[in-house]
Amino acid sequence: MAVISPLIGVFLIQLIGKSALVDKIGTTSIGISILCNLFMFSHVWGGSPISLTFDWLQLGEHQFELTFQWNVLSAVILTMVSIISMFVHIFSSAYMQGDPDLKRYYSLLGLFTFAMFGVLISDHLIFLYLFWELVGFCSYMLIGFWRKKEAAVSAAKKAFVINRIGDAGFMVALMALYLQFNTLSLSEIQVSFQSIDLDSSLLVLAGIGVMLAAMGKSAQIPFAVWLPDAMQGPTPVSALIHAATMVAAGIYLLVKCYFFLPDSVLLCIALVGGITAFIGAFSALTQYDIKRILAFSTISQLGYMMLSIGVSDPSSSIYHLITHAFFKAGLFLGAGAVIHSMHQVSCDICKGFDPQDIRWMGNLRKHMPKTLIGFSLCLAGLAGVPFTTGFLSKDAILTSVLAKGLNDGGIWIFIMILGFLAAALTAFYCLRMFYHIFLKDLGIANHKVCQECLVLPKEVGTRMYLPVMILGFCSLWISMTLNPFNTSGSWLQQGIGIPTLDHHEYHILAIVLSVGMLLLGLFIGYMIFIQNKAQALKKSLKVSFLYKLSFHFFYLDHLYKFGAKAIITTGERLDKIPHADEYFVKAAVVTSEFIRGFDDKVIDFFVKCFAVGNVVIGHVLAWFDKEIIDGFVKLFTRFMKLLGDIFRKPQGERSQSMIAWSMVLIAIVIGILI
Structure with missing residues (x-):
């Protein structure tokens, strides 16, 4: 029931079909899943994994068995996914109220959750790949949920096509692993890994394939262009994609396959992660759409997780995956509450009004005090403010990166610098977003035309602000450890049972540097936005190339379009040439x-x-x-x-x-x- 409960909910929704009941059926099925996953978690924590094995098929002499396994790692993430999905279901019952396609919406949410559950418990890579593709299909359907919205349909296609590149890498990895180990069961591969002669070229090929698969699903440079556009879907869907399902699948796959990844592949993973963390944070600096800011922040944080795996610390990667899931889900649901409230202030004569544009927002601390509490705590977690879980997990990663950079030197110094610079940029855009939403004057009130019909925003209902507040309190350090500065002392890292680095000698230095980057970003943001200093510099930067580079996400979309156009043009010309x-x-x-x-x-x-x-x-x-x-x-x-x-x-x-x-x-x- 822990895994199939959401799927049963999907069948019941399709059978009953009454729009008044679909949210209750979907939410109840996820609630049952939470209880079952908590039971499984308590059973495997400190105990032995639970495995279910079935005979699947036989091709000649090759016997394929289907194995589902609950271990500490999968049980932790299963519990996290089910809890986040529960909050998304509750929030959606208010946010999506009145939508004519609620039946399809809740069916897809349940199927999306079930697909992620399948990824987490599949020990056989063939079935993991099948659930992996089902996750991609559900994301495609949910991103393009509003079919009449052309931008949403285009974004769904974009996400689907770009992920096929990574999935091709996954297929290559499966073939290389089967040639090397004669099996695709991860448990059997791990046992054989120490006992047989290995072909290094096949391992490198498999490692590159797995890395490409993770780069596609977890939105790494240069495949990250699909994630900002995925904001065209409903906001609760964005919370589920960015926190617990789609993007988490890639990181989980890399951690599961970490034991056979060669050092050369780990270096590539670290380099991709460091560049992604920096570019994602840099691109978030200039955005005005609240959901796009959070999308770029997700890209940056996923870069941190990849970076942690690359420096041989997958434990900290999972640590950050869990903490990020809670505060990022809270941020997206909080953004949904703000957008929902901003819709109340619009009217027919407010030309150019966009409820997602932070320039139209402001002073919402007075109008939405309950949302403010949860959103602020989650935003503090994203920025890595001390006494939050985000500080603990991010500092664990930065400590590992610092140790790797100082010990190995060379390119690792460059990767280390990227990681710390991304921390400063994150603090800056978090303060910028908080200022525009909650501190400055209401943007729409400054428009003379809109003052005639201005309706002040107000707090959303309980089903919308309560999940944000709960997720905000889950972002406090106490949920992970009693010591707010002991990054490696959490119950999660101590009990998860995957490799970690012993970097106590660098811990104090890493805390000083990470807090220093945090204070630097906050200080610059404070001087620019709250103290209103350096206006001349601010205006000159707005017309600079760096500003355009940030706003257009390093022109990655333009490069894809240019490449596609060049290929099409070349093909058309070649067709016209004889021979x-x-x-x-x-x-x-x-x-x-x-x-x-x-x-x-x-x-x-x-x-x-x-x-x-x-x-x-x-x-x-x-x-x-x-x-x-x-x-x-x-x-x-x-x-x-x-x-x-x-x-x-x-x-x-x-x-x-x-x-x-x-x-x-x-x-x-x-x-x-x-």
Whole structure:
């Protein structure tokens, strides 16, 4: 019942079909799932995993068994997903009230939750892949839920198509793993991993395939372009996608497959994660749509999770996945409450009014005090403010990144810098969003046209603000540990049973740096928005290339469109040329021959020169160290020995001599002073 309860709810919704009951059926089925998942969690926590195995099919000599497994990791995330889904169902009962397609909406929500449950308990990679695709299908249907909205349909197609790239990588990984281990059961692969001779090329291929799959689902650069557009779906759907289902699946898959990932693949994962964390945070700085700001923040936080896996700390990645789920669900539901309230102030003559644009908002602390409490706590968790779970999990990641950067150097220093810079940017855009929504004057009130019909926003109903408040209180540190600064002392990290790093020696430094980045971001935001300083700089930045780069998400969408247009144009032109295929093959051969010659004659020559230069420099440095540095040390030692002899011999062993020398030294000092 822990897993199939949402699916039973979907069937009941389809059978009964009364719109007045669909929300109650959906919510009840998720409530039953929560109770069952809590029971399973209590059973496997500190105990043995629970497995269910069935004979599936046999192809020749190959026997495939279907295994579902509840272990500590899957039980924790199952419980989290069911709780978040419960809050989304409750919130939706008020937010989606009156929608003519409620039956379809709640059916898709239940199927979405069930698909994620299937991903979490599947031990066999074939079935994990099937549930993985079902998650993608449900997200496609929910993003494009409002079919008459062209932007929503386009966003759904975009998410579906881009995720196919990552899913192709998943298929390649499945083939490589089967060739290597002759099975696709993760448990059997893990047992065989230490006992058979491994083909490193197959492992690298499988690792790259799994990484691509995670990059697609978890919206990593350059596949992240689908996630901001996914905001066209209903806001509760955004909460479910960003917190507990779609994007969490990619991180979960990488953690499950972590044991066979080679170091080269881990470096790629860390690099992708660091770049994604920075670009996502940088792009959130200039957005005005409240949901797009949160979407870019999700991309950034997912980058942190990938970065943690890349530095060999998957435990902190899961830690941040859980904490992020609660405060990000609270933020999206809070954003939904704000949007719902802002709809009340619009009218026919308010031209250009957008209830999702933070420039039209303001002063909602007076009109929505209950939403303010929950939203503020969740936003503090996102920014990584101390005494929140977000601070604990993010600091655990940054500590691992700091340790990796300082120990290994090289490119890891660059990745480390990206991680800490993203923390400062996160604090800045969190304060910017909070200021525009709750602190400044109501934006719509500044429009003279709108003052004639202005209706002040008001607090939403209990079913909407209560989930936000509960999720906000879940973002406080007490839900994870009693010590608000002990990032590795939470019950989750201690009991989850997956690899983590011992980085206590870097913990204090990491806290100082992360809090410093937080204060830097908050201080700059405070000076710009609250103190209204540096207006000239602010205006100049708004017309700068950096502003455009941030607002247009580094023009990734434009690059995709340009590439697609170039391919289509080239194809159309080739079709019109006689024997185009023959010319194309000849051009490809000539190009490859040129590249091969360039590699042999130019690249290899520079590589050899670089190697010889390094050897020469090494000999010079060795001579300098031996003759100059060591010689200076020896000379200094001899000088100090001589100086000691000079001062030791006149003193002798007689008291009269020592007193005489003391009197001489005192006389010299007095003479100098006079």
